[in-house]
Amino acid sequence: MPRRLSLPCIIALAASVLVLGDYDSAQVDGAPPSKIAIVGAGIGGTATAHFLRQHFGPEVRIDVFENGTVGGRLATVTVNHQDYESGGSIIHSLNLHMQDFVKHLGLKHRRSVAGKTAVFNGKEFILEETDWYLLDLFRLWWRYGISFIRLQMWVEEIMEKFMRIYKYQAHGYAFSSVEELLHSLGGTGFLNMTRRSLSESLLELGVSQRFIDEVIAPIMRVNYGQNISIPAFVGAVSLAGAQANLWAVEGGNKLVCSGLLKLAKANLIQAQVTAISPHTAGESSLYQVNYDTPTETGTELYDIVVVATPLQDGVGPGIFFEGFEPPLPEITGSYHVTVASIVHGYLNCSYFGFPDPKLFPFASVLTTDTPGLFFNSAASICPVNISAGFRRKQPQEAGIYKVFSQKPLGKEELKTLFKSYYSVQVRDWQAYPHYGSTQGLPPVILHENLYYLNGMEWAGSAMEMSSVAAKNIALLAYHRWNRQLEMIDQKDLMHKIKAEL
Ligand SMILES: Cc1cc2nc3c(=O)[nH]c(=O)nc-3n(C[C@H](O)[C@H](O)[C@H](O)COP(=O)(O)OP(=O)(O)OC[C@H]3O[C@@H](n4cnc5c(N)ncnc54)[C@H](O)[C@@H]3O)c2cc1C
Ligand SMILES: *[C@@H]1O[C@H](CO)[C@@H](O)[C@H](O)[C@H]1NC(C)=O
Ligand SMILES: *[C@@H]1O[C@H](CO)[C@@H](O)[C@H](O)[C@H]1NC(C)=O
Ligand SMILES: *[C@@H]1O[C@H](CO)[C@@H](O)[C@H](O)[C@H]1NC(C)=O
Ligand SMILES: *[C@@H]1O[C@H](CO)[C@@H](O)[C@H](O)[C@H]1NC(C)=O
Ligand SMILES: CC(=O)N[C@H]1CO[C@H](CO)[C@@H](O)[C@@H]1O
Numbered sequence: 219m220p221r222r223l224s225l226p227c228i229i230a231l232a233a234s235v236l237v238l239g240d241y242d243s244a245q246v247d248g249a250p251p252s253k254i255a256i257v258g259a260g261i262g263g264t265a266t267a268h269f270l271r272q273h274f275g276p277e278v279r280i281d282v283f284e285n286g287t288v289g290g291r292l293a294t295v296t297v298n299h300q301d302y303e304s305g306g307s308i309i310h311s312l313n314l315h316m317q318d319f320v321k322h323l324g325l326k327h328r329r330s331v332a333g334k335t336a337v338f339n340g341k342e343f344i345l346e347e348t349d350w351y352l353l354d355l356f357r358l359w360w361r362y363g364i365s366f367i368r369l370q371m372w373v374e375e376i377m378e379k380f381m382r383i384y385k386y387q388a389h390g391y392a393f394s395s396v397e398e399l400l401h402s403l404g405g406t407g408f409l410n411m412t413r414r415s416l417s418e419s420l421l422e423l424g425v426s427q428r429f430i431d432e433v434i435a436p437i438m439r440v441n442y443g444q445n446i447s448i449p450a451f452v453g454a455v456s457l458a459g460a461q462a463n464l465w466a467v468e469g470g471n472k473l474v475c476s477g478l479l480k481l482a483k484a485n486l487i488q489a490q491v492t493a494i495s496p497h498t499a500g501e502s503s504l505y506q507v508n509y510d511t512p513t514e515t516g517t518e519l520y521d522i523v524v525v526a527t528p529l530q531d532g533v534g535p536g537i538f539f540e541g542f543e544p545p546l547p548e549i550t551g552s553y554h555v556t557v558a559s560i561v562h563g564y565l566n567c568s569y570f571g572f573p574d575p576k577l578f579p580f581a582s583v584l585t586t587d588t589p590g591l592f593f594n595s596a597a598s599i600c601p602v603n604i605s606a607g608f609r610r611k612q613p614q615e616a617g618i619y620k621v622f623s624q625k626p627l628g629k630e631e632l633k634t635l636f637k638s639y640y641s642v643q644v645r646d647w648q649a650y651p652h653y654g655s656t657q658g659l660p661p662v663i664l665h666e667n668l669y670y671l672n673g674m675e676w677a678g679s680a681m682e683m684s685s686v687a688a689k690n691i692a693l694l695a696y697h698r699w700n701r702q703l704e705m706i707d708q709k710d711l712m713h714k715i716k717a718e719l
Contacts (some may be wrong), residue, residue: 250274251699255507256282256484257491257537260290261306261471262684263526264478265315269692270524271482285535288479289472290527294683297562297618300601301398301470304466304558304645304688306621306681310473311463314378314384316474316686326468329604330436333581333597334689337436338586342571342711344432358433365429369457372423376411376454378567383686386711389718392693395674396659398707399690400451401410408451412659416453417446430456440595442679443556443624445587448653451557455678470602471681489516494523495541496665505668522695525664526671526688528553531532533648539664546664551656551676556594556649559621561632565613566596566635571667578613592631594622620656622692650679662691669695 253268255264259282267280287293293302295674304428309316320327337345345361348354358366364539382403393399400408411419416438417430425434441456442448467473489509497506497519502580504519525532525599529549558560567575570583582597598610599620611617616646621627621635626644653676660673674687 252520253279253520255520258527259288261286261681262688264475265685265688266524267482268478269689273692273696278446278486281483281555283487283491287667289475292472296471299596308464313682317472327465328468330612331600336580336583337584340585340591362429365425365670373457378664387689392706394707395662411451412449415447416450419450435587440584443554452678490535493538511651522667524669528672549660552652553648554652557623557626557646560643561619561639564637575614596621
């Protein structure tokens, strides 16, 4: 039945024809989509399912394809009857989407267990955290002068601007690209930060080279396995993740993913998506999704498809995009391999210059960017469930350690770091973008109703970044479906939002 269109509606439609080019009439009658597919059940895909359900309502069918396990890069390993995070582990207190999910799902913050950190240069510790906060501040001041304060102000200013995204998203605004999103938050300054190196930006800020080498580099190594040449924006994300006020989810971070799938009433399809192609049936244009399960091959048609897994070559099983004219933009770049070794054993404190393990005061060891140093970090870790009586194992006891390295640890390397061990479990991750392996940021819109979530990782890779991207894609898909183009890429949102209040 034809619907009467109001004048603003017609203007919006005319505008959409101009903007979208290959306009199709499927949605002109205002019919909601009937089926949506999401590829990947990591935090990005499951959060997308949740937000799409909120925006499109209870009727639409949402299928989530997952080839491995729900959670993706949020995963645990079991050692000695306890589970430990092997992928993404810490969450900042100001990561508001993650906070919201946990609250909605009735999950709890895991109790944090204090432990000190030190920086090792391959020979000795060059920086040691003490019990006394003021003393630490004093030492940093003495050693690095003004650097520390400058850096803190820089990170805080960036965080403050970044947090505008929550307001924009709460008001329903969406962005058609990662660049548009960043620009609306921090102008050309943010865009420049995705192109300039961290070290360059910090030196310009007046942070000393020594501080960069002894404090910043170790933090980049533990968080992204890379050096201070990574872009300034991801560097700031990483530094925010080195502040206080960090938390994790009791029972494991991946519980957020399975929880969101349930909350969204999404169908989980355990299958590998092999191909996506455009499909025109009468007036409507759909997408055909081909998938393999261990026993069969399937195909299904969808109105909207969201790809929530990296599309770079060699990351995951790979998806063919067939029959798109013109072909979809090529997604270039590579992912950085980080190997997580979960070791149950006795730390070799002698290696760190402490022959008596009883005197070894640190729970985590970061490292400087020293040639030949074979690991990025080593830390005593706590299980994902922490009981009331839990205490961290002392260095003279057998404990559970997580070691991050670029390559799998050899026997000799394990024997250097550990006096002896009961078990080693290795998980090698295509962990995060190899920053600098490509120029520019990947697209969000691949085709009219086909979206790509993981381009956001090239600004910064973190659970919250995937969650922000998920909310953005849900809003973008909704507004584009309903031709509400005024909600996309609006300029000067700070003022608009004030005026709306
Ligand atoms: C070792 C490590 C430490 C980290 N530490 C932190 C941290 O402390 N804090 C933080 O915030 N972030 C951290 N991160 C980053 C964070 O884990 C990721 O940014 C985030 O989990 C990415 O989620 P995602 O849903 O976008 O992608 P993924 O989690 O990779 O999800 C993609 C999913 O898609 C599935 N898939 C792929 N191809 C197909 C296909 N063809 N068909 C079907 N399914 C498919 C995959 O199996 C996977 O489950 C860390 C990452 C690693 C690896
Ligand atoms: C970002 O870089 C451009 C081009 O180099 C420059 O014109 C602009 O002023 C920079 N923006 C900021 C905020 O530094
Ligand atoms: C950082 O690593 C890259 C390779 O990933 C290398 O090209 C670059 O020279 C390194 N930069 C520094 C400052 O060591
Ligand atoms: C761990 O915590 C989760 C979330 O609170 C809970 O569901 C689970 O039963 C707990 N597991 C154990 C072994 O205590
Ligand atoms: C421990 O470290 C010391 C000092 O580096 C080294 O001599 C020793 O071989 C290492 N391994 C063991 C098992 O003690
Ligand atoms: C992690 C995982 O289960 N990957 C599987 C994805 O699908 C392909 C093909 O079905 C398998 O070979 C992988 O093992």
